[in-house]
Amino acid sequence: MIVRSLKDIEGTDRVVSADNWMSRRLLLRGDNMGFSLHDTIIHAGTSTEMHYQNHLEAVYCIQGKGSVTAVGTGEVFDIEAGTVYALDRHDKHVLTAESTMRMVCVFNPPLAGPESHDKSGAYPLIEEHDVTPTGTRR
Numbered sequence: 001m002i003v004r005s006l007k008d009i010e011g012t013d014r015v016v017s018a019d020n021w022m023s024r025r026l027l028l029r030g031d032n033m034g035f036s037l038h039d040t041i042i043h044a045g046t047s048t049e050m051h052y053q054n055h056l057e058a059v060y061c062i063q064g065k066g067s068v069t070a071v072g073t074g075e076v077f078d079i080e081a082g083t084v085y086a087l088d089r090h091d092k093h094v095l096t097a098e099s100t101m102r103m104v105c106v107f108n109p110p111l112a113g114p115e116s117h118d119k120s121g122a123y124p125l126i127e128e129h130d131v132t133p134t135g136t137r138r
């Protein structure tokens with residue numbers, strides 16, 4: 001069994017930050033669960049366009065308020081604690097945080113560790129031999 005808490009991963013490579021968010025990657029590919037699990041903070045007042053062309057992602061909001069826009073259709077969905085959105089069609093989307101949002105994110109296939117958005121808003125697929133099992137880039 002794997003037991004791990006946010007304080008165990010503080011200050012390690014499992015914490016990845018970008019301008020609009022900070023992702024604490026509790027479970028990664030090296031944990032062999034078939035998915036990765038992140039506790040992610042989205043900073044208040046930000047809007048982020050994302051397009052996970054290589055991954056499916058489910059995002060469960062546990063704190064804060066905002067909205068997600070499906071770029072393809074223009075639909076806007078309110079997001080608050082207790083709401084999940086699932087990008088089952090690799091949907092291009094914009095996440096807007098009215099207040100600080102805390103999200104539980106699940107990725108399939110699992111992230112390897114250090115992924116951050118590329119110019120198109122995707123995470124690249126990282127080869128097994130390029131990272132250690134704990135997610136540090138070799």
Ligand code: 9YT
Nearest residue numbers: 021023038040059103105
């Ligand atoms: C909700 C979302 O996609 N935020 C960007 C960060 C990402 N989900 C991550 O790596 O935790």
